[in-house]
Amino acid sequence: MMFDYSGLYQFLYSVSSWLLWEVGRILGFIGIDSGNILYPIRQFLVDPQFVYFVALLLTALIYLVAALLFGIQFIWMERKFLGRFMDRRGTSVGFLGFFQNFADAFKVLLKAVITPKDADKRVYQFAIFAILAVSFMLLGLVPWDINWYAVNVPLALLLGLAVFSLAPFALILAGWSSNNKYTLIGGIRGAAQLIAYEVPLLLVVVSVIVMTGTLNFNEMVAWQQGNIILFIPLFIGALTFFIAGVAESERVPFDLPEAEAELVEGWQTEYGSLGWGLVMCADYLRAFIICALFSILFLGGWTGPTFLPGSVWMLAKAALVFFFMIWVRAAMVRIRTDQLLKFCWNRLLPLAVINLAVAVLIKIYAVGGW
Amino acid sequence: MTENTRMNEEQMAEKINAAFPEGITSIAISPRRIFMTINKDILLKLCNALKDEFGFEHVSCVCGVDMKTHFQTVYHISSYSNKVVAEIVVDNIPRDKPEVDSIAPLWGGANWHERETYDMYGIIFKGHPKMERILLQDDFGFFPLRKDYDVGRRVA
Amino acid sequence: MAEDAKNKSTYQSRSELKPRAWIADGLRVTFKTLVRTTVHRPNTIQYPFEKLVKPDCYRGRPGIVLEKCIACSKCVRICPNRCIEMVPIESATLGKVKRPQVNVARCMMCGYCAEVCPTNAMIVTPEFELAAYSRSELMFDPFKLQFESKPGYEVCSPMILPSEIKAGKTEMHNKGDMAIKDTVALDAKKCISCSRCEKTCPVGAVKMTETGEINPKTNKPIKKPAFDNEKCVSCEQCVDVCPKSCLSMKEAM
């Protein structure tokens, strides 16, 4: 039985079918053959529908592990670079400080889970899962290489951004259920900011769709490979996407929801051990997704000289964009909520519209219409 | 306080002496300083005069002193335009009913100093907007900086 | 006002500034630091493994050189937080003597004990890592307080007399110098020559000497204390112990 490596999903489907076929053979070996009462279970195990289900389960498991690893790797990158920007040494445990985050992760696991008094228990827990689900789901859609993806849906971008914009509800839920004045203010501010910055983000994505003509990531990258990476023609759009992305992942110039100065930690204040660990990891994951989207939409995803495999190129570009995010964090000061929203509506939105106009003009004259 | 009415301390001392012949018990001057000892009933009038005619814009400090037999409050009021600091000592405030006029309405700077003096000595400033303790908790009971409040020193 | 408010603001407010890529400045500054700290080492040190280099005169906890100490308890008197006490100790070389014991938990490391000690027995050590599991561990008895002395640890604050300044001299006197020492003055009438001051003086600077008169009742010669200012370290123990308080310190002005 040869496993075909065409795609992650196909690979996992063949693995799970081989696995279940082996289980069926062992059951047969120990005597559960056609006459036995347990025979229907063996048939059920080898049934293609069940194999399909197990393959999906395996994919989800791999993506969960990959997501957490990316999150931790980006936390390490931020702490290390931020340290060097600020003339101090970043993390210091293990090789280049890489294992500091695993140490922190285990420490976070060991902490006691404390739910605040008369907080809304169920909503308090659900808010964490809401934020995590929203962030992890997108990772499933984003492909790493030409065939290295979990699901290749024609409208992948639309589904991704729809899921991505569910986050504000999770923030409000978290802020409200922690029964604390500060988290309530933080939650509402966070939601306002995320919703505000969705609009320019989507407008820029529309301009990319106008240029490439598709909503599927693979075709987008193929188009960019054929013509030109979209960073050069749609430079304004790339800039707007970057700024809106920084605001989406609540990083320093726009990180008022969890501004240490006034609101202590904003809507994350009341979360204890694992809850806070996952929420912080989800924050960095959202930053990673923005960088991944940026590298696919504007930097031509996994295309690059062939001495490196495609997915390494993809990760390198995402890391480069994240380096810029860290760099901005080192040089900038936090701005106030109303200034932040005013900046979004007065500055970012016009830029996004101009970019859309540029995309349409280029499409008509340079690329020759639809 | 326009430019031409700058005065140095001698002219001020004479004017003040002339304006308040009876209330001032002693007055002395030294470079950029005026030292006065007055009794408490002319305090408010003197401060009004200082503020308006002599251009004293800033109250540096109001402090209480427990002289065992009576209280004293000492005011340091400085004038930016004339670059002079006046030290006014309001003497023999009776120990049983320590009350002085408050100068907080004239200069906001004295507001918290007077509350602290009340907090430490129990001297009540009449006319103060919010006569309460400021550093100690409200139910502290007695006034710590008084000489009869013995801390129980640990002698070496 | 002294000068009326002429326009003193030395910067243009944000609205007057012409629009420019201001973010580039911040980014350039931080990037330069990034490059500098990766090429050379960053400014911070890894504390438990690398230690900061401290000057010799660094004031950590007080220390003592037991051989030099004469138990004059001047440090006990000067300590603002009253952390020092004289404690009887038993040591082979010195026998049963009293030496200072410092409660380092209360000590605020002001360095006065070292500054005042006439024989530089009390010194200032660079040791500042004083974590302990219990407060009694921080009660340093004279043996634990010991620390081998280096020239920088002895604190000496040289002084000059006001009269000398008026006379135009400029050269200062060190700690034990005769010129700036406060000497003990005796009020002979009150003295009942009980010779307690002679017994308490740690340096033996007090001698009971005959003064020629004869005590009419017991017709023995009357003895009054005489102070040898060379040896005296002006520790004021005699002034405190005198029952009739007829001794007082005369300051050298």
Added chain:
Amino acid sequence: MTEMWVNMGPQHPFNHGLWNLRVKLDGEKVIDAEPVVGYLHRGWEKMVESRDYQQIIPMSDRLCYCSALTWSHVYVGAVEKLMEVEVPERAQWIRVITIEIQRLASHLMWLAAVGTDLGSYTIFLYAMRERELFLDLLTNLTGARMTYNYMRIGGVRNDFPENFERDTLRACDLLEKRIKGEYYQLMDMNSAFRLRTENNGYLSKEDAMNLGVTGPNMRGSNVDFDLRRDDPYEKYDEVDFEVCVEEAGDSFARYRVRMREMLVSIDIIRQGFQKIRAGPVRVKAPRTAPVGTAFYHVEDPRGESLMYVIGDGTNQPYRLKVRSPIFVTVSAAPKMCIGYKMADIPAIMGTVDMCVGETDR
């Protein structure tokens, strides 16, 4: 939205030290503010009455822990005036130079605090790195990092260690280059920083004078008064320096005043090293003070600090009153905070350079 009293304190990341600003909010806007102090009250003035004059010097260092030298200098100045002790020339010059070094360290500590309040840790770490330079200088000179116990009644404890002058001038050059280069680009030219600090926390000139706000906070509101020039003490009359005054009266003006004041301090240090001559550094002071009173006020990095001492013939002061500049500036905090957003309060209170140690004594 209903009004809501929010306690920004006493343990709150934005305020440096233990004080509580109770703020009444209508939505985001601050309608009313009420500072509550006293959490760090140690009874300093009562403690002082049971110690003799020399023992109070290390205690006066601990009034405001980030500018210890200026506070011990005020105390020592007041006692010298009481005892009529005449301080030698070189000691006065040493005092001028060390106070200016302390002012630089205190302003850099303030700059670090402004950085964290506005969310940029880079500024915090850069300012702390610069401050370390000056703390090392003072450690070589006095032996301690922050609480120096260096001033004595009648002079200073010891003279400069060797090549102290070279190190100080080198540190000053580096700081000047950094202020004109790095901080100027990182903060002054940073439009987001200006967005957060400009035209908020406005304090008019009359309010500043009337409410007793002094020092850089007052000079930020266009009051041209500096104790070092208008009521010179020590050797400040022989040093010519420019008093930095800003007209706008908002947080950014206070920030600009302090940054320019750092450059002025560097200039004073350079002039000090040129004018200092060899000579004695300490005069022997009498043990007991005569019966009488004396007061001494000085330009502290935070404002006008004043000490009023009453001597009663013994070696312990009868009464020692401390006027702390921040105690009065905090009483003017509501005037600065009302009308602005809650997110502005860290920016406003950050540029006021709070130090709670001296507020509560």
